[in-house]
Amino acid sequence: MTNTSDQDRRMNILLVDDEEDLLDQAKLFLRRANQKINADTVETSKKALEKLKSNGYDCIVSDYQMPDVDGLKLLKILREEINSDIPFIMFTGKGREEVAMKALNLGANRYLQKGGDPKSQYSVLARAIEQETEHKKTKYEKKKAEADLRKSEKKFRSYVENAPIGVFVVDSEGNYIDVNEAGCEITGYSEEELLKKNINDLHPPSAQEEAREAFEKLLKDGKTRKEIPYTKKDGTKGYWILNAVKISDDKYLGFTEDITDRKEKEKVLEKSREKFKELFDAMNDAVFVYDLDGNILDVNNTAVKRLGYSKKELLGISRDKFESAENAEKNRERIDKIKKDKELVFESVHITKNGEKIPVEINSSLTDYHGEKAVLSVARDISKRKKLKRKQKLFSKSLEKASIGVYWLKPSGQIVYGNKKVRDRLGYNLKRFDDLHVWDLDPNYPKEKRKEFWNKLKKEKKMSFETKHITKDGDSFPVEITSHYLEFGQNEYEFAFVKDISEIKKEHQDLIKSEERYRRLFETAQDGMLILDAETGKIDDANPYIQELLGYSKDELVGKKLWEIGSFNNVTENRARFKELVEEGYIRYEDMPLKTKEGENAPVEFVSNTYMAGGKKVVQCNIRDITHRKKIKEREEFLHSLLRHDVRNKSEIVWGYLDLVDDQELNEDSVKHLEKAKRAVKENLDILSKIETLSKAQEETIKEVEINSIIKNVIKQTKDIAKEEGIEIDFDISEEKFYVNAGSLLNQVFINIIENAIQHSEPEKIKVKIKETEKKVTISIENDGEKISEEEKQKIFNKGYTTDEERGTGLGLFLVKKLLNIYEGSIEAKDSELGGARFDVHLNKT
Known part of the structure; x- marks a missing residue:
C-alpha cells in the first residue's frame, strides 16, 4: 500500500x-x-x-x-x-x-x-x-483499538510489576494504595506493610521538610521530581530519585529509583575530581581544555609555567595566540576532525610569551566540560625527542655511510639490513640484499649450523671470528666479524660489524717480512737498543751493540728490570720514574752518563718510545754513544767562546783606538780610511752579536708569551734610532691581550725587522698592528719607504743576502726566520698600503 x-x-x-x-x-x-x-x-x-x-x-x-x-x-x-x-x-x-x-x-x-x-x-x-x-x-x-488497549494494559501492568524501579500509588493524603515488587525490595517492607503507611513514614526527620515540599508541589502542579533521602525498614538510610505525576483527582503515581550507590559514587567522584585536579596540575605535560571555537576554558600549572603566561591571561583567549601562524591556520580543521573522529594526535609548535618556540605532540580528544562539548588537549614537549630523532637520523645516515660493513640478521639467519659498505663490497643492491641469508654469503656457516651459532651468540652476547665472504660474482675474500646479540623491542637480532681483512692479511705477510728486516737491523744497528715490557719494566731483548757498549752479555740483560742494571742506577732511580716514562710515552735525554760493567764512563743520548707490539705495550730504548759528538761539541763551544769573548774584546779595543785616532788632525784620505775601518769593526761586532743570538736560539724553549708588552718594549728600544733618522713609529695599541707560543728571543725578531726598515727602506713612518684569527696571531710591520721587488722577496730571508754591501751583513732577516721556525711560526714579505714594504709575522695562539 x-x-x-x-x-x-x-x-x-x-x-x-x-x-x-x-x-x-x-x-x-x-x-x-x-x-x-x-x-x-x-x-x-x-x-x-x-x-x-x-x-x-x-x-x-x-x-x-x-x-x-x-x-x-x-x-x-x-x-x-x-x-x-x-x-x-x-x-x-x-x-x-x-x-x-x-x-x-x-x-x-x-x-x-x-x-x-x-x-x-x-x-x-x-x-x-x-x-x-x-x-x-x-x-x-x-x-484493533480494543485489542491494543487490552494489550497495552496488560503490558503496562507487566512493566509495573517487573520494573526494576519502585512504583507507588498514593492518595491525596499521601497514603500508599498500591506498590510494585521493586518498591517493596527497595524499602524492605512487604506490600501489606507499605499499604498501611504514609509517605512521611519513609523519610528520616532530616528529610521531612523536603518530602513535604515535594508532595505539595505534586498536589499543586500535578508533577514533581526530587532526589531525597529515605529510611528502609531495617533503619538504614538511602537515597532515591522520585518522579511523580497526578493520574486522577485523588491518585498520584510515583516512580522511585534507589540512587544510594550513585550518591556514594558521586562522593567518591567528587574526591576523585579533587584528586584529578591535583594530578591535572601536577602533570609534566601541559593540559588545555578549550571550547569548539578554540577558546581556552582551563589549563594546568605546567601549561602556565611552560608558556610564561599567568592562568588569568590564558583563560578565555584563543589557543591561536601561542601557536605558530602555520599551525593556527590548521586549528579550525583540526577541531572539525576531533568532532568527527572524537580524537586526534598531531605535532605543533607552541610559542611562549617571550617568543621561544617549543615543539609539542598534542593528543586531543572530545570531552564534556560542565555539560558542554569541549576538547581536552595534552601537549607533550618533544624537544628532546626531536633532538633524539635528529640523532637517530644522523646515526642511521652514519651507519649507512660507515667505512666498515654493518648488517642486521634475524635469528633464522635472514639478513634484514646491510649498509652501503657491505652491499658494495658484495655486489648487491639494497632490495636484493634483504632477500639473502647468512649462508648465501658465508660458506663456513651453512644453514644447518645457524641454530648452533645463534644459541652460542645469545649466551655469550658477543663473538669475534675470522671467516670469508663470497661476492655476487663468486669471488671470495677474508673478513673479520664482530657479532653482538641485541634485543630491540620484542625482537632479537644479530648485529654484526664486517671488516674486509684482505689488506690486513697482506699486511700481515708484509709484517712478517718486515719483522725479519727489523731483526736484521736490530742486530746490526750501530746504536744500542733495548726492548722492555711496559707492564713489568723487564728487558725482553738487547741488541749486540748495547751489549758491547756496556760490557754485559744478552743473558745478563734479558729478564732484568731496567733499574736493576748497574749502568742505569743513576738515571731510572725507581719504579715511579719508569711508570712516568710509560705514561708519557716518550722521554729523551741529550746527555746521559752511563757506566759500563767495568765502571768506565759512557756518555749516551737516551730516547725511549712506547708502542703496541704483538698485542702488548712495549718500551723501546735507543741508546747512542755520543762520546765523539761530545768531543766535537766541546771543541765548538771552545771556539764559540773564543769568538764571542776574545774576538769581541779585541774588536772593541780596536774601536777604542780608532776613536783616539779620530780625535787627531788627519788629512782627507786618512779620514776616509778611518771611517772604513770603524765601519768594518762595527759590522764585525754586529756579526758577533747575531752569531751569539743564533747560538742561544738553538737552546730556546717555547712558552706562552704576551705579545702586546713585547711590541711596546721593542718600540721603546728602537725609538731613539728611528728618531735620529726622522722616522715615526706608530703602534695601534689594543686593549685586548694576545698570547702566543714563542721564547725569550721573540723581541729580537721585531727589533731586527724594524732596524732593517730603518737601515734599508728610508721611510718616514713605520706602523705596527696586531690582529688574530681562530688559531693565529699576526703582527704586521709596514713602512712608507722603498718597496721590495718580487725577486728580492724570494731571497730576502736567505743567509748572507743583502741589498747594501756597505752596511748589511745578510744575517738580520735570516735570524728572524730562524727564530720563527723554532717557534713554529712564519714570516711573509708583502707590499704595504703605505707605499713601502710590509712584514707579516704569524705565531700560534696558546
Whole structure:
C-alpha cells in the first residue's frame, strides 16, 4: 500500500461474473460513479479464489448463477474455509428470496438485484461498496483499538510489576494504595506493610521538610521530581530519585529509583575530581581544555609555567595566540576532525610569551566540560625527542655511510639490513640484499649450523671470528666479524660489524717480512737498543751493540728490570720514574752518563718510545754513544767562546783606538780610511752579536708569551734610532691581550725587522698592528719607504743576502726566520698600503 493520499482513499474490488460484457460494463459504470473504485474482473469463482491469493481486495461483488462454482458456494468457501471477513455483495439478476436469505446467512454483507437503469443500479452498487468498505475499516480499527488497549494494559501492568524501579500509588493524603515488587525490595517492607503507611513514614526527620515540599508541589502542579533521602525498614538510610505525576483527582503515581550507590559514587567522584585536579596540575605535560571555537576554558600549572603566561591571561583567549601562524591556520580543521573522529594526535609548535618556540605532540580528544562539548588537549614537549630523532637520523645516515660493513640478521639467519659498505663490497643492491641469508654469503656457516651459532651468540652476547665472504660474482675474500646479540623491542637480532681483512692479511705477510728486516737491523744497528715490557719494566731483548757498549752479555740483560742494571742506577732511580716514562710515552735525554760493567764512563743520548707490539705495550730504548759528538761539541763551544769573548774584546779595543785616532788632525784620505775601518769593526761586532743570538736560539724553549708588552718594549728600544733618522713609529695599541707560543728571543725578531726598515727602506713612518684569527696571531710591520721587488722577496730571508754591501751583513732577516721556525711560526714579505714594504709575522695562539 502506497503513501499517497489518492491511493489511501482508493477501493480495490473484485467483480465476479460469467458474462464478460457485463463485467466490462460494470467496471466502466462503477468507475464513473466513484473515481476511488478500482475494479479487477474474473469470469469464474475458481479464478476469483486464485486472485484473492495474490491480491488484497477491499470488497467482492459476485453474481449468483455461474458455471462450476456459483456465488453462494464462493461465499461459503470464503467464510468457512478461508475464514475471510472481506465485504461480499451478491449482485444477481435472480430475485428469489431463498437465494437472498442463503446469501445473508452465509455472511454476505449486501444482496443487490440487477436490472433497471444501468446508471442508477451501478450508483447504488458503488454506494454499497463504499459503505461496506468503510464499515469494515471502522469495525477493524475499533477491534484493533480494543485489542491494543487490552494489550497495552496488560503490558503496562507487566512493566509495573517487573520494573526494576519502585512504583507507588498514593492518595491525596499521601497514603500508599498500591506498590510494585521493586518498591517493596527497595524499602524492605512487604506490600501489606507499605499499604498501611504514609509517605512521611519513609523519610528520616532530616528529610521531612523536603518530602513535604515535594508532595505539595505534586498536589499543586500535578508533577514533581526530587532526589531525597529515605529510611528502609531495617533503619538504614538511602537515597532515591522520585518522579511523580497526578493520574486522577485523588491518585498520584510515583516512580522511585534507589540512587544510594550513585550518591556514594558521586562522593567518591567528587574526591576523585579533587584528586584529578591535583594530578591535572601536577602533570609534566601541559593540559588545555578549550571550547569548539578554540577558546581556552582551563589549563594546568605546567601549561602556565611552560608558556610564561599567568592562568588569568590564558583563560578565555584563543589557543591561536601561542601557536605558530602555520599551525593556527590548521586549528579550525583540526577541531572539525576531533568532532568527527572524537580524537586526534598531531605535532605543533607552541610559542611562549617571550617568543621561544617549543615543539609539542598534542593528543586531543572530545570531552564534556560542565555539560558542554569541549576538547581536552595534552601537549607533550618533544624537544628532546626531536633532538633524539635528529640523532637517530644522523646515526642511521652514519651507519649507512660507515667505512666498515654493518648488517642486521634475524635469528633464522635472514639478513634484514646491510649498509652501503657491505652491499658494495658484495655486489648487491639494497632490495636484493634483504632477500639473502647468512649462508648465501658465508660458506663456513651453512644453514644447518645457524641454530648452533645463534644459541652460542645469545649466551655469550658477543663473538669475534675470522671467516670469508663470497661476492655476487663468486669471488671470495677474508673478513673479520664482530657479532653482538641485541634485543630491540620484542625482537632479537644479530648485529654484526664486517671488516674486509684482505689488506690486513697482506699486511700481515708484509709484517712478517718486515719483522725479519727489523731483526736484521736490530742486530746490526750501530746504536744500542733495548726492548722492555711496559707492564713489568723487564728487558725482553738487547741488541749486540748495547751489549758491547756496556760490557754485559744478552743473558745478563734479558729478564732484568731496567733499574736493576748497574749502568742505569743513576738515571731510572725507581719504579715511579719508569711508570712516568710509560705514561708519557716518550722521554729523551741529550746527555746521559752511563757506566759500563767495568765502571768506565759512557756518555749516551737516551730516547725511549712506547708502542703496541704483538698485542702488548712495549718500551723501546735507543741508546747512542755520543762520546765523539761530545768531543766535537766541546771543541765548538771552545771556539764559540773564543769568538764571542776574545774576538769581541779585541774588536772593541780596536774601536777604542780608532776613536783616539779620530780625535787627531788627519788629512782627507786618512779620514776616509778611518771611517772604513770603524765601519768594518762595527759590522764585525754586529756579526758577533747575531752569531751569539743564533747560538742561544738553538737552546730556546717555547712558552706562552704576551705579545702586546713585547711590541711596546721593542718600540721603546728602537725609538731613539728611528728618531735620529726622522722616522715615526706608530703602534695601534689594543686593549685586548694576545698570547702566543714563542721564547725569550721573540723581541729580537721585531727589533731586527724594524732596524732593517730603518737601515734599508728610508721611510718616514713605520706602523705596527696586531690582529688574530681562530688559531693565529699576526703582527704586521709596514713602512712608507722603498718597496721590495718580487725577486728580492724570494731571497730576502736567505743567509748572507743583502741589498747594501756597505752596511748589511745578510744575517738580520735570516735570524728572524730562524727564530720563527723554532717557534713554529712564519714570516711573509708583502707590499704595504703605505707605499713601502710590509712584514707579516704569524705565531700560534696558546
